[in-house]
Amino acid sequence: LNDVDTSDIEPLTNPLEKTAKTRDDQVTAQNLKQELLEIAPSSNEDYFLVPRVVE
Amino acid sequence: VTIKYKTIKEIKKMISQKEISNKEIVQEVYKLINENSHLNAFVTLNEENSLKQADNLDNNPSEMALAGIPIAQKDLFCTKGLRTTCGSKILDNFIPPYSATVIENLENAGCISVGKTNMDEFAMGSSNETSYFGNVHNPWGDKLVPGGSSGGSASAVAAGIVPAASGTDTGGSIRQPASLCGITGLKPTYGRVSRWGMIAFASSLDQAGPMARTVEDCALLLNEMCSHDIKDTTSLDEDIPNFENDLNQSLKGKKIGVVKDLDLSSLDNDVVSVYEDSLNEFVSLGAELKDISLPNLALSVPTYYVVAPAECSSNLSRFDGVKFGRRSENPKDLEELFCRILRCLL
Numbered sequence: 001l002n003d004v005d006t007s008d009i010e011p012l013t014n015p016l017e018k019t020a021k022t023r024d025d026q027v028t029a030q031n032l033k034q035e036l037l038e039i040a041p042s043s044n045e046d047y048f049l050v051p052r053v054v055e
Numbered sequence: 056v057t058i059k060y061k062t063i064k065e066i067k068k069m070i071s072q073k074e075i076s077n078k079e080i081v082q083e084v085y086k087l088i089n090e091n092s093h094l095n096a097f098v099t100l101n102e103e104n105s106l107k108q109a110d111n112l113d114n115n116p117s118e119m120a121l122a123g124i125p126i127a128q129k130d131l132f133c134t135k136g137l138r139t140t141c142g143s144k145i146l147d148n149f150i151p152p153y154s155a156t157v158i159e160n161l162e163n164a165g166c167i168s169v170g171k172t173n174m175d176e177f178a179m180g181s182s183n184e185t186s187y188f189g190n191v192h193n194p195w196g197d198k199l200v201p202g203g204s205s206g207g208s209a210s211a212v213a214a215g216i217v218p219a220a221s222g223t224d225t226g227g228s229i230r231q232p233a234s235l236c237g238i239t240g241l242k243p244t245y246g247r248v249s250r251w252g253m254i255a256f257a258s259s260l261d262q263a264g265p266m267a268r269t270v271e272d273c274a275l276l277l278n279e280m281c282s283h284d285i286k287d288t289t290s291l292d293e294d295i296p297n298f299e300n301d302l303n304q305s306l307k308g309k310k311i312g313v314v315k316d317l318d319l320s321s322l323d324n325d326v327v328s329v330y331e332d333s334l335n336e337f338v339s340l341g342a343e344l345k346d347i348s349l350p351n352l353a354l355s356v357p358t359y360y361v362v363a364p365a366e367c368s369s370n371l372s373r374f375d376g377v378k379f380g381r382r383s384e385n386p387k388d389l390e391e392l393f394c395r396i397l398r399c400l401l
Contacts, residue, residue, distance in 0.1 A: 035152035041382035
């Protein structure tokens, strides 16, 4: 690949060649906090739990 | 009356003419899964829910496009309340709290998701020999691989267990197993099908698509799978044609390019003759063949092996054992937790 001359090739930044669309800042999904914490290997009521990081 | 080896179109007709009930269809699917357990095409079954759905359809017949059609879903799509493993031990206990948009679209069209199909782990493989749940076998022969990564889906359709299945394709994962199992599959244009709820491999290449016995069934499925989805920023906001409309259009006057840079000498003679037969078939249907050259073709695989590993390295970092999936037992610190999970992948 290093031997290929790409000097005239424009970089591809998006496979669709379309710019990212914006949308209104509205709540569209329900809050799944409880469901998501329940499937975690370890959690309390509010957080995912991991082994102690700071001694 | 049997649904074995039947197409979606044929099963729809059987339902509408009351030759078979929705419940009998689902019951036969599970009988066929059992009879073909040596294929190892399924990882998780959805029997109780499927029978319940079929019962409902028998009591309240529906005109929806896929009403009562049993479909096997690749185990890469999140299915709400139904285990989703992506072929990995890391996710062997993962029950998603939501469904992929593709799954919702198909189920909203009335299909019954009878089970989740085996696949190469995290969709990385082309032979279905890398799944934590064991190899998938090709119904055409014990010593044949089904291809991959959507090998469970291809094997289940080829064995006539289900008329159709969902698949995903990053670097050939629908097209190659469909070919190796003798069924029909296609990778849609990127952006046509929402990637929401698909476990990502290489995000700029991943695309879900249909796998079925006929082109007609693939068109029918694709009609339901496609949608513009605001939850996927790369989802196309363009009109979706009815893919069934042009199926019987004549090939007269169409030009088909025949790539001359392909080296056929490394292929089996049988494969070469099937390829040449297909060219002759197109000519007999009125198409014109035209030799073309794709001089950069040899660069495509090396380029793929830059893009795909870079994107999957980023995507797979989410399997850290913190928010979902398996966690190594009693890690002494966070580093050991991450490292043990990574070793589980190797």
